[in-house]
Structures are given as C-alpha cells and as structure tokens.
Amino acid sequence: MSNKLHTFHIPVMGTGHSVDTPIRVAPFGINSVISIIDDLLVEKVRRFYAKQFSLPYTPIPKKEHDGRAKRITAYLNLVKDVVDIKLEAIRQQPFFQNNDKTKYFEMLPDSSTLRQMYDKLLSMTPGHERESFEQDLTAQMEAGSIDVNIMVKVDLLGETVDGIKLDETFSDAKSALRGFANSKLKANIVFSAGINQSLYAYMTQFKDFYRDRSGEIRKKIILKVSDFRSTMIQGKFLAKKGLEVFEFRIESGLNCGGHAFASNGYLLPTILKEFRDKRDELSELFEPLIRKYYSKIEKSFFGEKIMDSLITVQGGIGTIGETMRLHKDFGMDLTGWASPFLLVPEATPIDESTRELIKNAGEDDLFLSDASPLGVPFNNIKNTGSQIWTKGRMNTKKPGSSCPRGFLKSNTDFTEKPICTASSEYQILKLEQIDNSDMSEEKKAQEIAEVHKKECLCVHLGNGVLINLGILDVDRGPQAICPGSNVAWFNRYYTLREMVDHIYGRGKSLVSETRPHMFAHELKMYVDYFESMTKKAIYDLKEAKRFKSYFENMQNGIDYCLEIAQSKPYHLENLASLAEMASVQRKKLETLWDDFLAELQRRDIALS
Numbered sequence: 001m002s003n004k005l006h007t008f009h010i011p012v013m014g015t016g017h018s019v020d021t022p023i024r025v026a027p028f029g030i031n032s033v034i035s036i037i038d039d040l041l042v043e044k045v046r047r048f049y050a051k052q053f054s055l056p057y058t059p060i061p062k063k064e065h066d067g068r069a070k071r072i073t074a075y076l077n078l079v080k081d082v083v084d085i086k087l088e089a090i091r092q093q094p095f096f097q098n099n100d101k102t103k104y105f106e107m108l109p110d111s112s113t114l115r116q117m118y119d120k121l122l123s124m125t126p127g128h129e130r131e132s133f134e135q136d137l138t139a140q141m142e143a144g145s146i147d148v149n150i151m152v153k154v155d156l157l158g159e160t161v162d163g164i165k166l167d168e169t170f171s172d173a174k175s176a177l178r179g180f181a182n183s184k185l186k187a188n189i190v191f192s193a194g195i196n197q198s199l200y201a202y203m204t205q206f207k208d209f210y211r212d213r214s215g216e217i218r219k220k221i222i223l224k225v226s227d228f229r230s231t232m233i234q235g236k237f238l239a240k241k242g243l244e245v246f247e248f249r250i251e252s253g254l255n256c257g258g259h260a261f262a263s264n265g266y267l268l269p270t271i272l273k274e275f276r277d278k279r280d281e282l283s284e285l286f287e288p289l290i291r292k293y294y295s296k297i298e299k300s301f302f303g304e305k306i307m308d309s310l311i312t313v314q315g316g317i318g319t320i321g322e323t324m325r326l327h328k329d330f331g332m333d334l335t336g337w338a339s340p341f342l343l344v345p346e347a348t349p350i351d352e353s354t355r356e357l358i359k360n361a362g363e364d365d366l367f368l369s370d371a372s373p374l375g376v377p378f379n380n381i382k383n384t385g386s387q388i389w390t391k392g393r394m395n396t397k398k399p400g401s402s403c404p405r406g407f408l409k410s411n412t413d414f415t416e417k418p419i420c421t422a423s424s425e426y427q428i429l430k431l432e433q434i435d436n437s438d439m440s441e442e443k444k445a446q447e448i449a450e451v452h453k454k455e456c457l458c459v460h461l462g463n464g465v466l467i468n469l470g471i472l473d474v475d476r477g478p479q480a481i482c483p484g485s486n487v488a489w490f491n492r493y494y495t496l497r498e499m500v501d502h503i504y505g506r507g508k509s510l511v512s513e514t515r516p517h518m519f520a521h522e523l524k525m526y527v528d529y530f531e532s533m534t535k536k537a538i539y540d541l542k543e544a545k546r547f548k549s550y551f552e553n554m555q556n557g558i559d560y561c562l563e564i565a566q567s568k569p570y571h572l573e574n575l576a577s578l579a580e581m582a583s584v585q586r587k588k589l590e591t592l593w594d595d596f597l598a599e600l601q602r603r604d605i606a607l608s
Contacts, residue, residue, distance in 0.1 A: 003480065004142065005029035005030075005108060005112060005114065005142060005144070006029060006030055006031065006107075006108065006109060006112075006144070006500075007109055007111075007327075007334055007335065007504075008030075008323075008334060008335050008336065008337050008503055009030070009031040009032060009033070009145075009147075009312075009334060009335075009336050009337075009338060010025065010030065010031070010032035010033065010336070010338060010341055010347065011032075011033050011149075011190075011249075011314050011336040011337075011338045011346065012033040012034065012035045012149035012190065012192075012258075012338075013035075013257060013258070013338050013339075013341075013342065013482070014035065014257075014258060014461040014462075014480075014481065014482050015035045015037050015038045015041060015341065015457075015458070015461040015462045016035075016038070016041060016349065016462035016463070016464055016465035016466070017348050017349065017350055017464060017465065017481065018032055018033060018034060018035065018348060019034055019041065019308045019349065019462075019465050019566055020034075020040060020045055020079070020349050020465065020469075021033075021034070021048070021341075021348055021349075022034060022079055022083060022144065022145075022146040022147075022203040023079055023082050023083060023086070024301065024346055024347050024348075024349075024496075025144060025146070025346075025347050025496065026083045026087075026105065026143045026144035026146055027083055027086040027089075027090055027100075027104075027143060027144075028088075028090075028100075028104050028107060028144065028496070029089040029104060029107075029108070029141070029142055029143065029144050030107075030144040030433070030480065030500075031144040031145040031147060032144060032145075032146075032147065032347075033147040033148065033149050033190055034076075034079070034146070034147070034148050034149065035148075035149050035151075035174045036072050036075075036076075036148045036149065036150065036179060036180065037150070037151060037154055037172070037176065037407055038407070038458065038462055039067070039068040039069075039071040039072050039175075039176070039179070039406065040062065040071070040405065041462040041465070041466075042071060042072060042075040043059070043071045043074075043075065044471055045061070045075065045464060045465065045466075045469065045471075046071075046075040046078050047564075048115060048469050048471055048498070049078060049079075049082055049536065050078060050227040053081075053082050053085060055078060055082070060074060060536070065262070066170070066175070068170075068172070068175040068176070068179065069175045069176070069178040069179040069182065070160060070177055071179070071181070072175075072179025072183075073178075073179045073180075073182045073183045076146065076148070076179070076180060076183035076185050077183055077184050077185075079146050079147060080183075080184060081379055083146060084143070085144050087141065087142075087143045088285075089256060090104055090141070091138050091141055091496075095121065095122075095134055095137075095232065096122075097253055102606055103497060104141065105118040106118075106137060106497070107496070107497055107500045107501075109504050110504070110506075114137070114140055114141075114421065117133075117137055117140075118137060120133075121133055121134065121137060126393075138167075145187050145188055145189040145255055146185055146187050147178075147187050147189070147190060147222070148180050148185075148187070148188075148189050148190065149189075149190040149191075149192060150173055150176050150177060150180075150189065150190070150191055150192070150199075151173075151192050151193045151259075152173055152191050152192065152193055152194055152195065152196035152199055153192070153194055153196070153374065154172055154173060154193075154407050154408065155171050155172050155173035155174070155198075156171060156172050156406070156407065156409055156418065157170070157171045157172075167322065167518075167544060167581075168198070169202065172407060173196060173199045174198075174199060174202050177189070177199060177202060177203065178206075181203075181206040181208055181219065185219070185220045186219070187219065187220075188219070188220045188221070188222050188246060188247070189219060189220070189222065189323070190219060190222040190223075190224055190249065191222070191223055191224065192224040193224075193259065193261065195230070195233070195234050195237070195239060200237060200238055200241070200243075201241065203221075203238075203241075203243060204241050204242075204243070205220070208307070209221065209243055210242060210243070211301070211302045211303060212302070213302055214302065215302040215303035215577075217244065217246070217344065218305075218600075219242060220246035220247075220307075221238065221244070221245050221246055221247075222245070222247040222248075222249050223235070223245055223247075223248055223249065223543055224249045224250075225248050225249065225250055225251075226250075226263055226271075226549065227263065227271050227274070228263060228265060228271070228274045228275055228278055231248050231275075231282070232281075232282070232285065235248070235282060235285070235286055235309075236285060236286065236289065239285070239286040239287075239289035239290050239293070240289050240292075240293060241293060242287070242290055242293035242294055243290075244290060244306050244307045244309075245286070245307075245309050245424075246307055246309065246310065247281075247309060247311075247312055247333075247334075248309055248310070248311050248312070249276075249312050249313075249314065249336065250268075250271060250272065250275065250311070250312065250313045250314070250315075250332075251313070251314050251315045251336075252268045252314075252315030252316055252370070252518075252522050253526075254377075254525040254529060255315045255484065255485070255486065255521055255522040255525055256314070256315040256316065256317035256338075256379070257266070257338050257339050257379050257482050257483050257484035258378070258379060258482045259372060259374065259376045259377070259378055259379075259482075260368055260376070260377040260378065260379055261376065262377070262526070262529055263524065263553075264546070264549055264550050264553060265530070265549065265550035265551065265552070265553030265554040265557065266553050266557065267519070267522060267523060267526060267553075267554070267557030267558075267560070268313075268315065268518075268522055269330075269519050269560050269564060270553075270556065270557045270560055272330040272332070273330065273360065273560065274327070275311055275330070275331075276329075276330050276331045277400075279311060279331065282309055283305075283306060283308060283309070286306060287305065287306045290306050299362075304420050307567070310334060311331065311332060311333055312332055312333055312335065312336060313326055313330075313332045313335055313336070314335060314336025314337070314338065315484070315518075316468065316484060316485075316486045316518040316520075316521060316522060317335055317337060317486070318340070318415060318486055318489060318511055318515060318516055318518060319505075319509060319511060319515070319572045319573060319574075320502075320503070320504065320509075320570070320571055320572050320573075321505075321506025321569060321570035321571050321572040321573025321574075321575075322517065322518050322570075322573055323335055323505075324505075324573070325564075325570055325573060328570075329402075329564075329567075337499075337503055338484065338492075339483045339484040339486055339487040339490075340486070340487060340490050340499060340502075340510075341499060342355065342358050342481070342483055342487060343355065343358060343359060343487070343490050343492065343493055343494055344493070344494050344495070344496055344498075344499050345493060346495060346496040347468060347496055347499070347576040349464065349465040349468040350464045350465070350468055351463070351464045351467035351468050351474060351477075351479055352383065352479070353385065353474070353479070354384065354464050354479045354481050355493070357381055357382075357383060357384065357481075358381065358483055358487055359491060359492060359493065360491075361381055361382075361483075361487065361488055362488055363485065363488045365381055365382045365488070366379070366380070366381050366382075366483060366484075366485040366487065366488055367379075367380055367381075367382070367500070368380070369573075370453045370454070371386075371387075371419040371453055371454060371455040371457065371480070371495040372408070372454070372455075372457060372505040373408040373409075373410065373411075373420045373422045373454050373457065374408055374410065375410075375421075378457075378482060379482045379483060379484055379485070380419055380480075380481075380482065381481060381483055382413065384460075384478075384479055384480055384481060385460070385463075385478040385479040385480070386455045386456070386457075386478045386479060386480035387455065387480075388478070389478035390422075390452065390454075390455050390456075390478075391452070392463060395454050397428045397541055398424045398428070399424060399428070399431070399451075399452065400422055400423050400424040400425075400427035400428075400454070400456070401420075401422050401423055401456035401459070402423070402424060403419070403420050403422070403423035403424070403425070403456070403458075404458075404459060405458035405459055406420065406458070407458045408422070408457065408458055409423075409427055410418050413426075413429075413430070413432070414426065414429040414433075416583065420454075420456075420458075420545065421451075421454045422454035422455055422456045422457070423456075427451055427452075429456075430451050431448060431451060434447045434448055434451070435450075448556045449530060455480055456478075456480075457480055459478075460477075460478050460479060460480035461480045461482070463477030463478060463479045463480075464477075464479045464481060467479065485521070485525070486518070486521070489511040489515040490510060490511060494510065498510065505571060505572065509572050513574060514573070514574070514577075515574060515577075516574065516577040516578075516581060517573065517574050517575060517577045517578045519561055519564065519578050519583075520561075520574075520577045520580075520581035520582070523557070523558065523561060523578075523581055523582060523585050524581055524585055526554060526557075527585045527588050527589050529590075530547075530550060530551070530554065530589060531588075531592055533547065533550070534547070534592055534595070534596050537596065537599075539599060539600060539603055539605060540550065540605070541605060541607070544596075544600055544605060544607045545607070547593075547596060548607060551589065551593045554589055555586075555589070557584050558585070558586050558589075561578055561581075561582045562578075562579060562582050564578060565578040565579035565582065566579075
C-alpha cells in the first residue's frame with residue numbers, strides 16, 4: 001500500500017529491532033519494515049503476541065516441511081490481525097479527548113488532507129453535522145503498511161536432516177519471499193544488498209506481484225538502490241518479467257545503519273541530483289518492456305499506464321531542514337528515518353542496556369566495524385553485549401559461536417560446505433592455520449585480532465527483542481545492534497509523538513543546532529573511508545585506478561556540496577557546516593591522495 005498519510009517511513013533495523021514495529025506504529029498510520037531473515041525469531045515473537053491478544057497459535061516445528069516459509073506467513077498474518085485489532089480500538093475512541101485517536105490525527109503532517117479535515121472538525125459546533133463528519137473521518141483512518149525486507153545476498157540453499165540439498169526454491173531468500181507472498185498482507189517487499197536475479201525471477205510465480213483485473217497490485221516491489229545505474233539495471237530486469245517497481249529507495253552508502261555498502265566515492269547529493277535529472281527515463285524504459293511482457297503472454301494489462309515509481313531516500317536525516325531540501329531540491333517523495341527511532345520505546349523493541357548504550361553514545365562510540373561474517377563493513381556501537389560475549393570466548397577452546405542459525409555462512413577456505421566466519425568451527429581452523437604459519441609474531445597478532453572481530457549477528461541481533469518482550473533472560477542473550485552514526489545527536493528517550501513532531505518540524509528541535517548537516521557528515525565518512533582504504537593498500541595498478549576513480553568522484557561531490565552550501569538554508573538546516581566540512585575534508589582527501597601517489601612513484605608504478 002502507498003503511504004497516504006505520512007511522508008516518512010521507518011526502515012528495517014537489523015533482524016530484531018523492527019520485527020514488531022508495525023504492531024507498535026501501524027495503528028497510527030505509520031509505515032515500517034520487518035526483517036524476515038530469521039524465521040525462528042519471528043516464530044517466538046508470534047507466540048508472544050498470540051498469547052497477548054488471545055489469538056490462535058499452533059507452533060510450526062523447525063523441521064516441518066517448508067517450515068521457514070510457513071513461519072513467516074503465520075507471523076505476518078498475525079501482525080496484520082494485531083494491527084487491525086489495535087486500529088479498530090482507536091477508531092472506537094471518541095474525538096475531543098486526550099486519547100490515541102487524537103494522537104493519530106495530531107501526528108499527521110500538516111499537509112495531510114486527513115489532518116486538515118481533523119482541524120476542520122475541531123472548529124465545528126456540536127450537532128448532527130459534526131457527528132456525521134466524525135463518522136466520515138473515522139472511516140478514513142488507515143493503518144500504516146506492514147512491509148518486509150529481504151537481504152538478497154542471504155540466500156543459502158537448505159538441506160534435509162539427512163544432509164540432502166533441497167530444491168533451490170527452498171533457499172533462504174526464496175523461502176522468505178514465499179512466506180510473504182502467501183500472507184494476507186497488502187503491503188510492500190523491500191529488496192536490499194544488491195541484485196539476485198534468481199530470486200527476482202521466482203517472483204513471477206506469485207500473482208499478487210502483478211495487477212489484478214482492477215489494476216491493483218496487492219504486493220508491491222521496493223528496491224533499495226545505491227545509484228541510478230543499478231536502478232536502471234534492476235528495474236529493467238523486472239520489467240522484462242512484467243513486474244513494476246513501486247519505489248526506488250536510495251540509501252547513503254555509509255551514513256546509515258546496518259551493513260554499509262560504500263559507493264566508489266559518489267556522495268549522496270550527487271546521486272540524488274542524477275535521480276532528479278533523469279527520473280523520467282525510468283518509466284520511459286520500463287513501460288514498453290512491461291507491455292511487451294503482457295503482449296507475449298497474451299494477457300490484458302489492466303490500467304492506462306505503469307506505476308510512477310516513488311523515489312525515496314534514507315540515511316542520516318536529522319532535521320526538518322534536511323528533509324525539506326530532499327523534498328524540494330531533489331524531488332524525493334518520502335524519507336526514511338531509522339536510528340533515531342531506536343530511542344523511541346513505543347516504536348522499537350530493544351533491551352534496556354542496549355538502549356542505554358545508544359542514548360549515551362557520542363560520535364566516538366559509533367563506528368564501522370568488521371563484525372559481520374559477510375565481510376561487509378557493519379555499523380556498530382562500543383561495548384555491546386555481543387562484543388563482551390565474543391571477547392569472553394577468545395581464549396577458550398571454542399572461540400566464536402556454535403552457529404545455531406547459519407544465515408551468514410559463506411566461507412569455504414577449510415570446508416566443502418560454506419561455514420560462518422563467526423563460528424567456532426571456522427575460528428578454530430583459522431587460528432590453527434595462523435599459528436602454524438611462518439608469519440612474524442606481530443603479523444600473527446594482527447590476523448588473530450581480525451578473526452576475533454566477527455560476531456554472531458544472526459542470533460545476537462535478535463536477542464534484544466526477546467529480552468524486551470520478556471521471552472529471554474538478559475543474561476542468556478548477548479545483544480548486537482547496528483545504529484547509524486546519526487543517533488549520536490539524539491541523547492534521551494523520546495515518545496513517538498515527540499519524534500514524529502521533530503520529523504515534521506513542529507516544536508523545538510530534538511537535536512542541537514550545531515549538529516553537522518547530513519551531507520557534511522557523509523562527506524567526512526567517505527574521506528575517512530578513503531583513508532582506511534589507503535592504509536590497507538597493496539599498491540598495484542588495478543587498485544591505483546580504483547583509488548583514482550574514488551578520488552575524482554569525491555572531488556566532484558565536494559564541488560557540488562560547496563554549490564549547495566551557497567544556497568539559502570531551510571528551517572533548522574545547518575548549511576554552514578557543509579561549507580566548513582567540505583573545505584576541511586578536501587584538504588585531507590588531497591593529502592591522502594598525494595601520499596598515495598608518492599608511494600606509487602616510490603614503487604615505480606605509473607598511473608596514467
């Protein structure tokens with residue numbers, strides 16, 4: 001469903017930190033996204049909410065045939081049932097009282113038609129006309145969308161209990177997709193972390209991803225994208241199969257939470273500008289392909305034209321001024337706000353100790369880590385329960401995790417079948433290899449430290465919700481979390497209404513006026529990332545060409561940031577910080593590049 005009510009959504013946050021967020025916020029018309037990677041986690045949460053709302057619950061055993069898909073379907077159906085129950089309870093409340101119905105309407109953006117109707121109601125005198133207007137207003141109340149996320153790279157092929165590989169339709173991602181497709185949700189599915197052509201092709205087996213006779217699509221596709229080129233490639237692939245993309249969701253490569261997929265030096269403003277300038281090319285490319293598909297299968301295309309895809313953005317947004325720039329200057333339809341909601345207990349299920357870590361975190365406490373077994377930089381915060389637990393196992397006979405979930409198995413250095421680099425199995429073998437090598441003791445220490453950085457994210461990212469709901473004791477569940485660094489500027493707990501009012505620029509800002517602009521902070525992160533790249537440089541020609549491309553893209557991005565900095569700031573937009581940051585970081589970037597070139601020259605490597 002499209003968000004007819006709010007101009008923001010709450011993106012997915014780890015496997016657990018938004019797993020029940022729709023139950024918390026959808027009754028107030030707010031869209032949010034659930035991760036459906038961990039079917040065993042959602043089964044536990046389903047049991048909890050079924051009991052809380054006196055709904056039927058039949059367990060789906062771990063070894064049941066197609067159990068992963070069935071558990072996901074059952075959970076999503078329960079979430080819808082609970083949201084419907086809660087929304088109906090709000091609908092039944094009277095107007096003109098301090099209750100959730102008032103909260104529902106007063107959280108709407110001032111530009112909302114429904115909010116304007118509500119404001120009109122407040123000025124009406126009691127009587128039959130007002131009662132009729134109240135009924136009409138109540139009838140228009142809708143729930144937010146219960147959307148789901150699939151990280152397409154997490155797609156291992158399962159096995160039977162006898163070790164026989166299952167058919168590819170039972171892979172992790174396809175099973176999750178099937179679980180969503182078979183649910184009764186009318187919602188959106190977000191595909192993140194790249195492209196999985198096999199998974200996309202599998203969507204064609206489910207009619208809910210296509211138009212019905214009325215022209216409606218029950219389950220719509222959202223692609224999380226990094227640049228315009230990948231947008232065209234993925235959208236074209238889907239269009240050839242008759243699949244329309246409801247939304248392209250742009251995310252900053254570094255200024256975000258979770259796994260960080262850095263671009264080759266392309267800054268977010270540069271990427272947004274290309275989307276703004278070339279937006280019309282999307283439908284011009286996709287529509288003929290979609291119509292050709294329908295013609296090929298001799299099926300009617302119901303509707304006059306394909307959907308005009310929404311273009312949205314998320315990653316480090318922190319003020320109304322930044323939001324206004326994204327909407328007005330770059331034409332973004334919606335924005336995503338994730339990490340600040342980690343400090344909104346009404347919205348996210350997090351254990352108390354981890355939420356305290358986030359509340360008290362400064363900029364130095366939030367960092368890009370090597371904790372992910374996928375080998376992708378992972379946003380982290382110092383001193384989580386997961387880090388403490390992992391460190392405590394370093395010098396034992398079995399460092400690492402027993403790998404009870406196995407979603408992130410990808411390494412085949414020592415085994416025929418993939419294993420996880422955070423697992424005891426891998427770490428024992430790797431540490432033995434390091435110990436028996438002829439490396440220097442200093443090099444061995446560095447290699448050992450790298451091994452011990454990996455954390456059991458599959459399980460630990462879900463423990464916080466289980467502790468929060470009272471399903472798991474705090475001392476039995478190490479907790480990992482993956483906030484974006486933007487959360488450093490939010491320093492207390494907030495009510496849902498406070499955060500929504502902040503997003504819409506109502507009342508006093510929740511962040512200091514000295515907070516750097518989102519573009520400024522991202523710029524610094526990309527220069528820091530370039531510095532980390534040069535520290536690990538191997539100094540060959542292929543790498544040198546890649547670094548040169550990164551450097552040139554950064555220079556162009558800084559030029560554009562300086563251009564933006566000369567414009568008039570929007571309300572509560574710290575545009576002055578962008579000019580200052582661009583100047584400082586350009587000098588650092590050029591120094592890093594000069595040092596790299598000098599080392600190339602010393603090694604007699606010519607870079608044309």
